Amino acid sequence: MTRAMEDSDLKGIRCMAHTLQIAVHEGVLSQRSIADIIATGRKIVGHFKHSPLAYSRLQSVQEQFEMPPKRFQQDVSTRWNSTYYMLESLFSQKRVLAAYVADYDLPSTFTSYQWLLIENTLSLLAPFEQITKKISSSDASAADVIPLLAALKRLLSKEAETDYGVKTTKSALLEAVNKRFSQADSEPLFCIATVLDPRYKDHYIDVEKKQRVREMVQAELDLLKPLGDSEVTHREGGEGAEKKRIRTTEAVRVPSLSDMFEEILQENNPDARQTTSATAQQLDSYLSEVPIPRSDNPLTYWRTNQGRFPDLAQMARRYLAAPCTSTDSERLFSAASHVLDEKRNRLTCDKAEKLLFIKKNLPLFL
Template sequence: MSAVWKHFKVSEKEAKTAVCRHCSAELSRGGASAKTYSTSSLIYHLKSRHPEHHAEYEKDTAAATATAAAKRKVAPSPRTPTPSVADFLEKAKKFANDSAKAKGITKRIMEFIALDDQPFSVVEDVGFRRLIDHIEPRYTIPSRRHFSDVCLPEMYNVVSTNVHELLATDIAALSFTTDIWSSDVSPTSMLSLTAQWIDTDFKLQKIVLHSQEFRGSHTAVAISEAFANMFDTWRIDRSKVHAVVSDNARNMAKAMEDSNLKGIRCMAHTIQLAVNEGLLSQRSIADVIAIGRKIVGHFKHSPLAYARLQSIQEQFGMPQKRFQQDVSTRWNSTYYMLESLFAQKRVLATYIADHDLPATFTAYQWVLIENVLSLLAPFEQITKEISSSDASVADVIPLLAALKRLLNKEAETDHGVKTTKSALLEAVSSRFSQADSEPLYCIATVLDPRYKDHYLDVGKKMRTREMIQAELDLGKPLGDGDGQVMHSAGDENSAESKRARTTDEPRTVSLSDMFDEILQENNPFARQRTSSTAQQLDGYLSEVPIPRSNNPLEFWRTNQGRFPDLAQMARRYLSAPCTSTDSERLFSAASHVIDEKRNRLSCEKAEKLLFIKKNLPLFLKK
C-alpha cells in the first residue's frame, strides 16, 4: 500500500474520491474503476498544499523501498548514469570500412544479391538504403561497383574453394548434366555443367560447376573442347566420370562421342518427342488442341473476357483460375491446358451463352478431351517422377515396361483415341528401343532394390548378372564405354503385347498396376553360389524388392554391411540421373539473373552469380 494513504482516506460517499486528513479537501482518484485509480493527484496535493507532510511521505516511501530491497537481498538499483557527450559521439561514429562489423554486413548484402536474384543497383535504391540506415546507422553502404567488382569475386572464390574441397572427398563416380541456353533479352549463350554423386553416407550430393559463356557456333568440336576445359578447371579425374546426361541434339551426342564420355539422352526430352508424334498422328486431337489454344489466347489477351469468366466462376462457387497456356517444347503443358479447360467446362458453357468465343468445343470434342487426358495421364506421371531431384537411370527400364504394358491394354476411355494410343506405343517403343539393352541402364536397374532384375527378360537377367559379377571380381566398371549391347533371348515387347491383347480389363488400369503385375510375374531364377561376391549378388536378388516409395539409397546405407561390394557398386551406378532437369533448372535461374533489369550483365559475372546462388546454400551455417 502506498505511503500516501497515511495522509488520505477514501470518501464514504464516493469510492473514486479521496479526502485529505489535513484539510478535508476532496480529490478525484483519477479513474472510473478500482483498476484505473491512481495516487498522482493526491501526491501533488500534498506537495503543493502540505509541504511538510509531503517530505514525510517521501521519507516513508524511501524507507519502504529499502525494506523491500533488503527482503529480496538485493541492493536498490542505482539510477542510470546520464550518457556523456563522448558516448553520444561514439555511438554516432560510422564504422570503418575494414571493421569486422562493416565487412559482415557487406557480406550479407552480397549474399542477398546472389541468392535472391537482385541487381547490383539495389544498393542504390532509396528504400533499401533507408532500411539499412534504420537497422544500422553507423554502416556506410559501398557502391554497386564495389559489390560487382570486389565482393562478387571474393565470394565466388570462397565458394569455389569449398566446392574443390567437396570434390576431393571419397567419390566413387561423378555423373553430370549439361545443356545450352540462349537468353531472350541479350545476345548471350551459356553452356552448363552440373555434377552429382553418392557420398560415403549414401546421400545424393549435387553441385553446379559451370554455366559459362558459349560463343560462336555450337558445334560438337566446340562443345567437346569446352568439356575438356571444364573438367581440367575442377581437376576431375576422367576415370571417375560415370555418365553425362544431355538433350537429344546431334551436336551434343557427337561431342560426347568425341570426348570419349558415356552420353545418356534425357528421358524427358525423348518422351517429349514421342508424345508429339502420337498427338499429331490423329487429326481430331490436333484440332482439339488448336481450338484450346484459341480459347486460352482469347482470355489471355482480353481483360474484359477474363473478368466475365471470373464472375461466372464465382456464381458456381469455383476458385478463380486462369487457363493454362501450352508451350510447344513442353508436351505436358498441352496436357495441363486441356485439363484446365475440361475443369471449367460448365463455366465455359455459361460464358458462351452470353458472349462470343473465337472457337468452341462440340459435345464429341469434350468427350475426346476427357479420353485424351486419361491417355496422357501416365505420361504426365512419368514426367513428374523422372523430373524429381532423386530420379536415376535405374527408373528408365521399369517405367518404360509399365508404360508399354499399360498402352497395350484396352480401356473404356479408348473411344476416339485408339489411333493415338497405338501411335504413342509405337513412338515409345521406337525411341527407347535400345534402353533395355544398354548395360548402364540394366545394371543400375538391378542395383536398385525397388526393381532388381524383375523388369528384365531371362536373357538380359543373365547377361546383366555376368556384367555385375565381372565388375565385382575385377573391381572396375564394365560396359560404360565398351560399346557392348545386350541382345534379348526373346522378343519381350511381342510377348507383352500378346499377353496384353488377350486380357480384357473391366476397369481403367493405372501405371502403378503395371509395376505390381510385372513384379508378380518375374520371380528370381535359381542361382549357383560360388564366390563371396556371387553370394552377395545371390542373396541380394533373392530378397523381395522394397516398395517403390522407399529410398534406394537408404536401403544401401542400411545394408552395406551385408552387401559391401554391391553397395559400393550402387554408389556408382545410381549416381546418374535420367534427365538433364538440373541443367534446365539452372537456366531457369539464369533467366532471372540475366533479365530486363540486368540485360547488360557480363557472362562472367552472371556465371559467378549463378554459381554462388546454387552452391552457397550447401555451405551456409544453419
C-alpha cells in the same frame, strides 16, 4: 552439356523426358483429331489471355458456379505436358465455358464429341504426365527408366473404357514408345542401375535378358579390387607364406573324369551352377531378398546395408548417381540467373560457382 560430357570422357545417354516428348508428338499430338482440339483450345485460351473484359466476364460466370477464379493455362509447343495442362484446365471449366458461350462470343468452341475426346485423351496421357514428373525430380536416376517403361508399355497394351475415340491414337502412341525406347533395355547403364536399385532389382527386366544383365553386373563386380587384398599380402610371411604355399599346392591338382562330367553338366544347366566367389554370393543374396517399397530411398538402403554388400554398395554409388534426364541440370542453369543479375553483376566466376554449389547441395544436409 554434350560437350562437357565428351570433355570429361563420361558416357552419355539420351534425356528420357525429351524422348517422351518426341514419342507423344508422334503418337498423339500429330493425330488430326487431336491437333484440331489443340488448335481450338489455343484460340479459346488466347481470347481470354488478350482480353481483360472477357476474363472479367469469365470470373463472373465462375462465381455463379461457386468456383474459385481460375485462368486457363497457355501451352508451349516444345513442352507436351503444357498442352496436357491446357486441355486439363479447359475440361475442368467445361460447365463455365458452356454458360459463357450462351451470353458471349468465343472465336471457337468444342463440340460434344470433342469434349469426350478431350476427356479420353487426358486419361491416355495421364501416365505420361506422372512419369514426366517422376523423372524430372532431383532424385530420379537411370534406374527408373526400365521399370517405368515396362509399366507404361503394359498399361498402353491393355484395353480400357476410356479408349473410345482414341484407340488408334493409343496404338500409335505405344508404337512410338517402342520405337523411341527400343534400345533402353539393352543399354548397360540402364540395366545395371536397375538391378542395383533395391526397389526394382531384376523384377522389371525381361526373363530372357535377366541372365545377360546378371552377367553385366558380375563383370563389373569382377573389375572391383577385392577389399583388403593389399593388407593380406603385406602381412604374409613366415607361417603365412607357408600356408600360402600349401594352398597353392592343394589348388594345383589333376582334373578327373568325374570333374569333366560335372563341368559339362553345369555348362548345360546354368541355373545349377554353384557360385563360390564372394561377389557372386553377394549378388545372389541381394537378389534373393524382397525389393523395398518404391516410396523408399535407395540411397538410404545402401547406406544401411553397405556392410552386408560392400562391393554392390560401391557399384551403387557409381550407377545410381546417373540422372535419366537433363531437367535438373537445366534447373541449375536457370538458378544462375538468380545469383548473377543486374544488381550483382560484379561477382567473380569463382564466387558465383561456390554460391551455386551451396544452393544446390545445402538442402542435402538439412
